[in-house]
Amino acid sequence: xxxxxxxxxFQVLKTGQSMTLQCAxxxxxxxxxxxxxxxxxxxxxxxxxxxAGITDQGEVPNGYNVSRSTxxxxxxxxxxxxxxxxxxYFCASSQxxxxxxxxxxxxxxxxxxx
Amino acid sequence: xxxxxxxxxEMSVQEAETVTLSCTYDTSESDYYxxxxxxxxxxxxxxxxxxxxYKQQNATENRFSVNFQKAAKSFSLKISDSQLGDAAMYFCxxxxxNTGKLIFGQGTTLQVKP
Numbered sequence: 270x271x272x273x274x275x276x277x278x279f280q281v282l283k284t285g286q287s288m289t290l291q292c293a294x295x296x297x298x299x300x301x302x303x304x305x306x307x308x309x310x311x312x313x314x315x316x317x318x319x320x321a322g323i324t325d326q327g328e329v330p331n332g333y334n335v336s337r338s339t340x341x342x343x344x345x346x347x348x349x350x351x352x353x354x355x356x357x358y359f360c361a362s363s364q365x366x367x368x369x370x371x372x373x374x375x376x377x378x379x380x381x382x383x
Numbered sequence: 384x385x386x387x388x389x390x391x392x393e394m395s396v397q398e399a400e401t402v403t404l405s406c407t408y409d410t411s412e413s414d415y416y417x418x419x420x421x422x423x424x425x426x427x428x429x430x431x432x433x434x435x436x437y438k439q440q441n442a443t444e445n446r447f448s449v450n451f452q453k454a455a456k457s458f459s460l461k462i463s464d465s466q467l468g469d470a471a472m473y474f475c476x477x478x479x480x481n482t483g484k485l486i487f488g489q490g491t492t493l494q495v496k497p
Contacts, residue, residue: 300483302483302484304485304487309392309489309490310489311387311389311474311487311488311489311490312474312476312485312487313487314484314485317482317483317484319481319483325482327484328484357426359428361428363483365481365483366481366482366483367481367483368415368416368478368479368480368483368485369416369435371430371433372430372483372485374427374428376425376426376427377426377427379426
C-alpha cells in the first residue's frame, strides 16, 4: 500500500535551475495539494487540485506551476529556483476537498537552493 | 481569514506523565474541522485526532484527547501516559468549506524525557 509517493526525497538546486517534484497517489483520490514547510511557519498551501484538469492557487503560489493530467499524478514545477524556495515540500491527497475526508501526506522533499 | 496559533514552540514531558499542547484559532465560520498532526523525525505527517466543530463532545483516540472550547476558539491536545515515541513536532490545523485547504499552526516540538 504505497499511499502518496513523492520523489525525490532530497534535492539541491542552483539558483535559476528548474525542476519538477513528483507526486503520485494510488488511492483514486480526487483532491491533491502541495504544501511547503518552513521553520516557525507551519505548512502553507501552494497549489491544489479538485480533480483531473482542474488546479487552483493556494496561499503561496508564486514561483510554482502545477498541472493535473491524471487522477494519480500532481507534479509541482519550479521554473527558476530561488533561495527563498529552500523548504520541505509535502504533497497530500484526500478523497474529496471536504475536510471530513482524511488527508494523506507524502514523506516530503527537502529542497535546498544555493 | 482564518488563522491558527500555537504559542508554545517547545514543550517537554517526563515519560508516563501527561502534557497539554495549546492551540487557538480564529474564524467567522460555524462549520469546520480541527486537527492535530504529529510529525516525527522521519517527516511523515500523521493524523492524531480530529474534531468536528458541530460536535460538543471532545474527541479521544487512546492516549490522545482534545479540549475543544468553541466559544473561546481553543483546541488543546492532551497526551496521557507519554511515551518516548510521542516525541515529535505537533501541528494544529483548521479545515473548512470545499477548497480542501488546511491552515496550520507554527508547530510545537515535544520532547519526552526518560
